[in-house]
Amino acid sequence: MTPVFKLHKIIKRYGQREVLHIEEINIHGQKICAILGPNGSGKTTLMRIMGLLTRNDTGTVNILGEDIHWGKEQLLKLRRQMTMVTQTSFMFEGNVYDNVAYGLKIRRMPERGIRAAVEKSLELLGMSAFIAADARNLSGGERQKVAIARALAVEPRVLFLDEPTANIDPQSAVEIERHVRFINRELGTTIILVTHNLFQARRLADEVFFMWDGKMVERGSAKDIFEQPQDERTRSFLSGETVF
Numbered sequence: 589m590t591p592v593f594k595l596h597k598i599i600k601r602y603g604q605r606e607v608l609h610i611e612e613i614n615i616h617g618q619k620i621c622a623i624l625g626p627n628g629s630g631k632t633t634l635m636r637i638m639g640l641l642t643r644n645d646t647g648t649v650n651i652l653g654e655d656i657h658w659g660k661e662q663l664l665k666l667r668r669q670m671t672m673v674t675q676t677s678f679m680f681e682g683n684v685y686d687n688v689a690y691g692l693k694i695r696r697m698p699e700r701g702i703r704a705a706v707e708k709s710l711e712l713l714g715m716s717a718f719i720a721a722d723a724r725n726l727s728g729g730e731r732q733k734v735a736i737a738r739a740l741a742v743e744p745r746v747l748f749l750d751e752p753t754a755n756i757d758p759q760s761a762v763e764i765e766r767h768v769r770f771i772n773r774e775l776g777t778t779i780i781l782v783t784h785n786l787f788q789a790r791r792l793a794d795e796v797f798f799m800w801d802g803k804m805v806e807r808g809s810a811k812d813i814f815e816q817p818q819d820e821r822t823r824s825f826l827s828g829e830t831v832f
């Protein structure tokens with residue numbers, strides 16, 4: 589099977605500083621992959637390159653079998669198959685319906701299809717009752733659920749979650765995890781998750797990447813990484829010995 593992501597010898601610099609240097613990453617479809625590592629280790633940068641939002645300086649990116657040449661049409665086509673939810677999601681002015689419908693409107697879906705997709709997506713996140721609520725008055729956790737519903741409404745092949753439950757109470761976080769798992773299993777969505785919640789990574793991920801100083805120092809099944817980390821840095825990070 590063609591991997592969803594194939595990254596080879598990726599380097600990203602800001603000014604003189606090399607913030608990412610990845611030899612090789614292959615991610616196959618329909619998996620939940622967690623990217624772990626300390627602040628500043630390059631997790632978001634890596635995710636943004638995979639989502640075609642930040643351009644790498646050297647190396648090659650292949651997504652869904654296509655070599656990325658960063659041409660406008662290719663970017664548009666592939667970006668439409670991927671959506672991203674960040675830690676603090678932006679809500680547009682208007683109600684929850686408008687916010688969830690947003691991606692479908694720009695994809696020019698007919699209005700009737702949009703309503704059905706929005707309703708389905710909100711239902712999946714347990715947020716149907718909020719459909720007419722003003723999006724800006726929602727609580728942090730509710731916003732996050734709406735943001736995930738918005739991302740899902742377009743039925744992406746890939747969903748990027750960058751610390752999606754960082755501001756969320758434990759009960760709602762567990763609920764969101766349940767939805768993430770459901771989406772992955774039932775819709776076959778590939779999920780790339782960045783989290784500082786190690787328990788969450790362990791509960792959700794099929795595969796874990798551990799980043800350190802721009803490099804991927806270890807990768808493996810969640811079980812192997814959490815139970816038998818091979819790299820000293822992974823071991824100390826997971827045991828909480830590393831102080832940042």
Ligand SMILES: Nc1ncnc2c1ncn2[C@@H]1O[C@H](COP(=O)(O)OP(=O)(O)OP(=O)(O)O)[C@@H](O)[C@H]1O
Pocket residue numbers: 602607625626627628629630631632633634
């Ligand atoms: N646009 C930018 N301009 C300059 N430096 C940047 C930019 N984006 C990221 N960096 C730097 O690149 C490094 C990696 O940042 P990145 O956001 O990928 O880290 P991260 O692993 O996501 O960290 P965190 O856990 O804090 O979110 C950091 O040192 C950061 O300061």
Ligand SMILES: [Mg+2]
Pocket residue numbers: 631632633750
């Ligand atoms: Mg980050």
